[in-house]
Amino acid sequence: xxxxxxxxxxxxxxxxxxxxxxxxxxxxxxxxxxxxxxxxxxxxxxxxxxxxxxxxxxxxxxxxxxxxxxxxxxxxxxxxxxxxxxxxxxxxxxxxxxxxxxxxxxxxxxxxxxxxxxxxxxxxxxxxxxxxxxxxxxx
Amino acid sequence: xxxxxxxxxxxxxxxxxxxxxxxxxxxxxxxxxxxxxxxxxxxxxxxxxxxxxxxxxxxxxxxxxxxxxxxxxxxxxxxxxxxxxxxxxxxxxxxxxxxxxxxxxxxxxxxxxxxxxxxxxxxxxxxxxxxxxxxxxxxxxxxxxxxxxxxxxxxxxxxxxxxxxxxxxxxxxxxxxxxxxxxxxxxxxxxxxxxxxxxxxxxxxxxxxxxxxxxxxxxxxxxxxxxxxxxxxxxxxxxxxxxxxxxxxxxxxxxxxxxxxxxxxxxxxxxxxxxxxxxxxxxxxxxxxxxxxxxxxxxxxxxxxxxxxxxxxxxxxxxxxxxxxxxxxx
Numbered sequence: 001x002x003x004x005x006x007x008x009x010x011x012x013x014x015x016x017x018x019x020x021x022x023x024x025x026x027x028x029x030x031x032x033x034x035x036x037x038x039x040x041x042x043x044x045x046x047x048x049x050x051x052x053x054x055x056x057x058x059x060x061x062x063x064x065x066x067x068x069x070x071x072x073x074x075x076x077x078x079x080x081x082x083x084x085x086x087x088x089x090x091x092x093x094x095x096x097x098x099x100x101x102x103x104x105x106x107x108x109x110x111x112x113x114x115x116x117x118x119x120x121x122x123x124x125x126x127x128x129x130x131x132x133x134x135x136x137x138x139x
Numbered sequence: 140x141x142x143x144x145x146x147x148x149x150x151x152x153x154x155x156x157x158x159x160x161x162x163x164x165x166x167x168x169x170x171x172x173x174x175x176x177x178x179x180x181x182x183x184x185x186x187x188x189x190x191x192x193x194x195x196x197x198x199x200x201x202x203x204x205x206x207x208x209x210x211x212x213x214x215x216x217x218x219x220x221x222x223x224x225x226x227x228x229x230x231x232x233x234x235x236x237x238x239x240x241x242x243x244x245x246x247x248x249x250x251x252x253x254x255x256x257x258x259x260x261x262x263x264x265x266x267x268x269x270x271x272x273x274x275x276x277x278x279x280x281x282x283x284x285x286x287x288x289x290x291x292x293x294x295x296x297x298x299x300x301x302x303x304x305x306x307x308x309x310x311x312x313x314x315x316x317x318x319x320x321x322x323x324x325x326x327x328x329x330x331x332x333x334x335x336x337x338x339x340x341x342x343x344x345x346x347x348x349x350x351x352x353x354x355x356x357x358x359x360x361x362x363x364x365x366x367x368x369x370x371x372x373x374x375x376x377x378x379x380x381x382x383x384x385x386x387x388x389x390x391x392x393x394x395x396x397x398x399x400x401x402x403x404x405x406x407x408x409x410x411x412x413x414x415x416x417x418x419x420x421x422x423x424x425x426x427x428x429x430x431x432x433x434x435x436x437x438x439x440x441x442x443x444x445x446x447x448x449x450x451x452x453x454x455x456x457x458x459x460x461x462x463x464x465x466x467x468x469x
Contacts, residue, residue, distance in 0.1 A: 007428065007450065008421075008424060008428075010450045010451075010453065011424050011427060011428040011431065011450075012424055013453070014349075014353055014431075014450075014453045015353070015357070015368060015372060015424065015427060016372045017453075018353050018354075018357065019357075019368060019369060019372045019373050020372065020373055023369075023373050036277070037277065037278075037287055037290040037291055037294065038277060038278060038279050038281055038282065038287065039281070040290050041281070041282030041283070041286040041287045041289070041290045042281035042282035042286075043282075044282070044286065044384060045282045045283060045286050045387065046384065046385060046386065046387030046389065046390030046391075046392070046393070047205070047281055047282050047283075047387065047389075048281065048391060049202065049205070049389070049391060050391040050394065051185070051188050051190050051192070051194065052185060052188055052281075053391035053392065054190070054362075054391075055188060055189050057362045057363050057366055057391075057392065058362045060362075060366050061362040061363075061365040061366045061369065067366070067369060067370070067373075067374060068374060069293070071370060071374035071375075071376055072293065073289065073290055073293060074376060074380050074381075074383060074384050075376070075380055076239065076242070076243070076289055076293065077286065077289070077383060077384075078379070078380050078383045079242060080235070080238070080239060080242075080289070081383070
């Protein structure tokens with residue numbers, strides 16, 4: 001019993017050191033394309049089926065870059081686990097998406113670039129600057 | 140059957156999913172062709188997965204039904220610039236995006252900048268052939284929209300950090316994005332002095348045999364087994380974090396580990412506890428140990444006593460200033 005337990009600990013330590021050392025020598029880094037956001041998310045959520053998951057798992061076992069990303073996303077997923085069902089309704093939302101985005105652009109680029117959103121900008125009288133109900137597109 | 144024919148056979152399923160989405164969100168203005176194009180693209184990607192088996196049309200239908208259709212519908216509506224959809228998106232996800240960004244970023248300014256940048260990307264400022272290219276177009280509905288957004292925020296924050304720190308390594312960059320990155324640092328083991336207790340020639344032989352055997356033992360594992368060990372030992376994921384990843388009863392990772400499990404047969408949807416992950420790890424250790432010992436014995440012709448010396452050497456090396464590195468370099 002004592003020998004077995006000792007052997008278990010020894011093999012765990014051996015594996016631990018072996019893996020860390022391999023990675024520190026830039027081992028386990030696959031060449032080629034990395035996983036995209038779509039696949040990363042679906043993998044973390046356990047939403048890939050076996051057919052899709054097999055190459056993803058093969059890749060993750062070989063690619064340090066993607067594996068690190070998935071590890072961080074898993075931690076993030078757990079940190080925000082309670083947030084899943086929450087829907088936030090805040091007062092005073094801007095009435096149109098173009099206003100939100102133009103506001104963002106002016107903060108980022110220091111200009112209000114109306115041209116970017118010109119395709120959907122329509123001169124339209126808004127009853128008020130703030131809106132408490134969603135825009136209703138029902139005909 | 141050709142891939143095209145398989146997808147055509149699933150048209151009615153696509154129509155059925157679309158109808159349900161329209162019922163749930165009648166004001167989003169998503170056209171049936173746009174929605175079905177997205178589903179078709181995802182179905183082709185699925186069909187082109189590197190697999191020896193060609194799926195049946197029933198399998199494709201089942202696959203399409205698993206797609207987060209309402210999330211995809213919202214994403215496509217936003218990509219199309221629908222006001223109602225953007226309002227919904229903003230209500231449902233903005234506060235969440237902001238909290239995720241604050242959690243990851245070091246400053247409030249960085250967090251706000253990332254959220255702003257992601258919003259702009261989601262809307263799309265690039266125009267290709269007269270069409271605005273929205274980041275939403277890359278969402279397929281395979282994962283939840285919220286999970287996808289979390290990934291987008293994460294990537295955006297890494298990009299932001301990279302842009303402000305030229306020539307920075309991935310490790311350094313990751314260490315600085317979010318507190319959890321502290322663990323991402325690869326703990327390169329310390330070099331140290333050698334034990335004087337064993338004859339040097341024999342010691343070298345044991346070292347080489349140990350390294351060779353542990354390499355073969357690890358290589359013999361299936362990918363999902365390797366990944367579990369890497370997540371636990373290298374990425375420092377906690378048992379509960381790994382358990383979270385396999386929480387979904389349909390998770391293939393879970394399925395592979397549980398394929399011979401009696402408890403799974405009884406209750407396939409049972410909660411995965413940390414103790415379950417520990418058991419999976421223990422099975423991996425046992426598998427590695429078995430192959431490791433066999434390799435030392437059969438390939439390197441070591442006796443039971445010598446195998447014990449190898450085990451002892453490796454752990455001594457690990458426990459004290461590390462000689463294990465010498466194993467690698469010899």
